[in-house]
Amino acid sequence: MPTISEQAICIRQWDFSETSQTVSLFGRDTGIFRGIAKGSRRPKSNFSGGIDLLTLGDVVSIMKPGRDLATITEWGIHRVWWRIRRDAAANRVAYFMSESSSRMLNQHDPHPAVFDALVDGLDRLEGGSSHDIVLTRYLWTLLVESGYKPELKVLESNIDPETETVLFSPKEGGVIDGPEVPGRWRVRVTTLSMLEKIIVEDQPDGVDPVSVNRAAKLLAAYMREILGSEPTTLGLVFPDLAGGRV
Numbered sequence: 372m373p374t375i376s377e378q379a380i381c382i383r384q385w386d387f388s389e390t391s392q393t394v395s396l397f398g399r400d401t402g403i404f405r406g407i408a409k410g411s412r413r414p415k416s417n418f419s420g421g422i423d424l425l426t427l428g429d430v431v432s433i434m435k436p437g438r439d440l441a442t443i444t445e446w447g448i449h450r451v452w453w454r455i456r457r458d459a460a461a462n463r464v465a466y467f468m469s470e471s472s473s474r475m476l477n478q479h480d481p482h483p484a485v486f487d488a489l490v491d492g493l494d495r496l497e498g499g500s501s502h503d504i505v506l507t508r509y510l511w512t513l514l515v516e517s518g519y520k521p522e523l524k525v526l527e528s529n530i531d532p533e534t535e536t537v538l539f540s541p542k543e544g545g546v547i548d549g550p551e552v553p554g555r556w557r558v559r560v561t562t563l564s565m566l567e568k569i570i571v572e573d574q575p576d577g578v579d580p581v582s583v584n585r586a587a588k589l590l591a592a593y594m595r596e597i598l599g600s601e602p603t604t605l606g607l608v609f610p611d612l613a614g615g616r617v
Contacts, residue, residue, distance in 0.1 A: 521545040556592075
């Protein structure tokens with residue numbers, strides 16, 4: 372029964388009893404896994420008073436072969452993001468990033484780049500960065516690392532000269548050349564240019580907030596199509612996308 376020590380983010384938690392919790396953790400080395408932390412809510416324990424949602428901690432867990440739940444033996448708080456606990460808009464973005472991780476990644480499938488991107492995104496929210504830029508950067512990393520990198524290359528032949536738009540096909544994974552049929556979306560060239568700028572530049576200057584918002588929505592809608600269902604928190608961040616709207 373291997374004992375694993377690593378950094379992890381709590382992405383879901385349930386009360387198991389008055390003193391214990393069941394949690395879903397995103398470990399940097401292990402990936403997403405579920406575990407039970409017995410006695411975690413007792414005043415004197417190895418769990419820093421309990422495992423809170425969207426906190427970063429140093430976790431020690433025992434993975435038993437054939438068991439769905441790991442046994443969490445220690446949890447030491449490493450970082451708490453306070454802004455997402457007092458700012459409703461930042462809270463919604465953080466929850467959407469958390470749910471997107473759990474929906475897109477398989478259990479026990481390590482994705483350290485996604486883990487680092489989630490920590491970075493939460494750090495940026497804490498520092499007051501643009502929510503749309505934070506979300507765009509995170510969703511891009513999540514899509515790329517899970518094997519769904521969208522193709523953004525635009526050719527002159529792809530552009531509709533009247534509307535300055537191109538066709539984006541979520542089924543085919545990006546910008547395409549072809550007829551406009553149901554399931555293909557008209558996307559502004561400026562939206563794709565902004566998306567590439569956000570990806571390349573760590574601190575993009577002179578960004579157009581409207582284009583940034585459209586870039587974030589494009590990735591969120593694309594992810595929804597990949598999943599085949601709508602994350603429950605998507606409508607909280609982008610109300611105009613709720614219910615399958617594009």
